[in-house]
Amino acid sequence: MKTQTFPPVDQSHKKAFGPITTPERLLFGPGPSNSHPLVLKALSLPPIGHLDPFYVHLMSEVQELLRYAWQTNNRLTLPMSGTGSAAMEATIANSVEPGDTVLVAINGYFGNRLADMADRYRAEVKTIEKSWGEAFSLDEIEAALIKYKPSVFALVHAETSTGVCQPMEGIGELCHKFDCLLLLDTVTSLGGVPLFLDSWNVDLAYSCSQKGLSCPPGLGPFTMSSRAESKLNSRKGKVPNWYLDVSLLNKYWGSDRVYHHTAPVNMNFGIREALRLLAEEGLENSWQRHLANAQMLWDGLERLGLQLHVDRNLRLPTLTTVRIPEGIDGKAFTLHLLEKHGIEVGGGLGMLAGKVWRIGLMGYNSTSENVEKILALFKSELPKFRDNSDVAA
């Protein structure tokens, strides 16, 4: 055996870190949420090849269970090999051609992101805006569709930055009446909030793995109707994003199983198990559980004298925004909860930074025991952060 001599190796970045240790956390922020133990077990199975017949079979299972979770028959339903933001970008990249008019409804942080993305894909971006904490009415949407004649209308079903759940009745019909595709953000609703993509006439939707599905972050469920597929098939140029190009991904996730990229097989083991557990519970039961625990949280917080940011009829059961009371340092409070109690609660994002806390009760974490835990902590710890009281060291 030859031994080779290598040029000298620079050792300056060779750090002798110890084996990984992680702190215990209960994650009640906007996500990730805690994962189901069986999902974590599936994640740690030895990887297999991405073209292995067993894996190819598992892909079909994931697709089928995603169709159930989203209530859609869309053939092109699959997890993108990235986080929810990658799936969001996939909906834009595959549906928008340069010069297309894209109308984005903005009532929070993620509407802004959709507009930013559409702009990068050279759309003519038009927007309608509402206060962060309100929803759009059918009239407002119709007026904008008439005014701008967009080819894609992008809307957020569950605004993770505000805690608003957008009522969906009639929107899809309107879009189709005006020959426009409906693109929907369901990042914080999938698995936890009623979603009926097909009966709502949604054409493109995306979500994430780490909220209602009780899986770690890393995959971005994506789906596309046959109407959206037709637009993709008739586009003039290539999709200007190779990784997220559904016309290529279709050959791997469709019947041919042609290599596109090496799939993140372990993350797919995890989401397969997460979706299986959701089906085992049943969508109706999961939705009901999320709603019941959210109502318990809302009632409890209001009993503590706290104000919720969103009207009850528009509130997301998965994510609750609580107004930070005058005179309280919201960030100091959440840091205290994290460091002293191992509990993560989210801060505000964008326009609501410093104004609200965000409490997530999603997937595996949506239990009455967890609600009791949060309420007890708000009751015992929050007074320590009121004006003129000494902050816990």
Added chain:
Amino acid sequence: MKTQTFPPVDQSHKKAFGPITTPERLLFGPGPSNSHPLVLKALSLPPIGHLDPFYVHLMSEVQELLRYAWQTNNRLTLPMSGTGSAAMEATIANSVEPGDTVLVAINGYFGNRLADMADRYRAEVKTIEKSWGEAFSLDEIEAALIKYKPSVFALVHAETSTGVCQPMEGIGELCHKFDCLLLLDTVTSLGGVPLFLDSWNVDLAYSCSQKGLSCPPGLGPFTMSSRAESKLNSRKGKVPNWYLDVSLLNKYWGSDRVYHHTAPVNMNFGIREALRLLAEEGLENSWQRHLANAQMLWDGLERLGLQLHVDRNLRLPTLTTVRIPEGIDGKAFTLHLLEKHGIEVGGGLGMLAGKVWRIGLMGYNSTSENVEKILALFKSELPKFRDNSDVAA
């Protein structure tokens, strides 16, 4: 507690799959390779928040160990939240502006992919080509740099489709002499083959998690020199890819830790552990181990009368291409190995489909015991697939 009535749920896609089970596999294909057990253990740790101080600290550890593995001081060294192909696209998306001339050296499947990607980012794509199984000479590269005056030259260090390791001496100097950025594919070399990004004057590089690092697929290590950063900072328009935009990612991975997307925290637990184990072994030892086991494999295959596709002086220690002998159905043989022996060996890709097998010995899998196992199987099973012999049922 109110109970809500939901519209009826369509149960047609609600399949009652059992808990996940996976077959045992030894992965000697082009990747994924088997993961280190400690990496799989890290993957299954409960997730924590992507803005948790603990996680932020872990990000720095990952970055530092990646710098060591790549032998670079680049500040912008981080794992993209997607597979190696996403990191590949990130190098193109962030360095190419519309109209830029990009020169791609193509001697295999992944050179073609780089050209496809550059085209999607509206580059003027020029190519130089070599047979699949050969490397480029310094003279060939210099002539093309003079002829095309590219602003980016993209080259594959370790061609996963052919098993060729491109000699790197002098290429970076040439690129800089002609004011061109050097972009390098190190997907199949990181961790297993000598790599000296800084002394080779490489400006952009990408890799994957599932080969030399012994981690499952799902992350794409990415790095960018200060020269490449300058080009990014002076570009006229936004990077036309939101998810992979390093000017945004810089705010999360740099000092500010501003939210960009929800990081795949568990995959990062895994790669942190994988990189720690690589540092513990030491790069020199890992490179030597890969070379020694590859030489043992090469010698053994040649003793069995098999022909290797690449000249010994250009062979990758991580991936060996073996010519499929006349009269043998290559695909039937690999399917037999997979189904009867739980052993994955890769087939050819693109132009080499049906012509070669690809045997990977990467990371955790590069051991002399594994080489013996492969050689024994080729010796005992291959004769069953020769002409006129009965194929094992």
